[in-house]
Amino acid sequence: MPRNWLADLQSLYSSFDPITSINSGQVFLWEKHRDSSWYGVSGDHILKIKQAGCELFEFSSFPEDKAWHRRMFRLDDDARTIFGEISRDSLVRRIVRLYPGLRLMRQEPHQCIFSFVCASNTNIPMIRRMLHNLTRKFGRPVKVDGLEFFTFPSANDIDRADIDELRSCGLGYRVRAIKSAAHAIASGQLDFDVLKAASYEEAKKELLQIYGIGNKIADCILLFSLEKLDAFPMDVWIARALLENYSWLHQEEFGDKLTLHQYEELSNSARRYFGKYAGYAQQYLYYHMRQTAGKKW
């Protein structure tokens, strides 16, 4: 580790870039409009980020919430400590320097659950389309800067929603999974405060009870909305990254598709290796894989 690494970290921390973060594949409902402003949907709020200069951003929200960006981009976390914790090798050190503005985001739990249930066996443009349709059909219209947006529907909204109307959002066979998740939340079976206070293992066990939530989706929900920064969601991109750069982390060979056992082994090895902020390392590796693969979303 270079001697000036800690001083380096301080400068990395100050280069926080919300635009990179919202475009790193963890959130789906953000759009760019005229004059370089980005608008996003988070629960009942429409959020806005305007780039006012190099590394200078203005954050606003409708209705007003002056602190939303602190919460959403986890600016209450100590990025310096986190970067230090996950920098276990030259690869992570390199990509933290490469994308110093990238942050893990804190999402509304219900929106996060519906988003990642929609994400099963499809691609990001399709996920965006499904969620966009859901907001238009079941959300509430909000005018911001002369543009029309729709809030994200509540679990109750989805729980009460008509099956055919849900189907018309392009969800396909995911309708059943969306419905079961909505009912679990609306009925109180899933209690976000309880899940946040619980350990990673306990909270994951609860999520896995829900029809339509498996290993990967559960880990995304835990990491992005339930404060489990040690969760390490394992998808084909991350598996590839681990296979190429951390072959010593796993014993057995595996192909493109992971078996249940392989998922557990890989994810848990990565969690042990990267430590309590493993999920942050995952986001960096994921973003780097997508960047180098030239994916546009």
Next chain:
DNA sequence: GTACAGGCAGTAT
């Protein structure tokens, strides 16, 4: 036409 996309659950071995 056919393969494929950031999984999951149900069924068969």
Next chain:
DNA sequence: ATACTGCCTGTA
């Protein structure tokens, strides 16, 4: 326990 298969839908 582990492997195999179908699944909505849109795009290449």
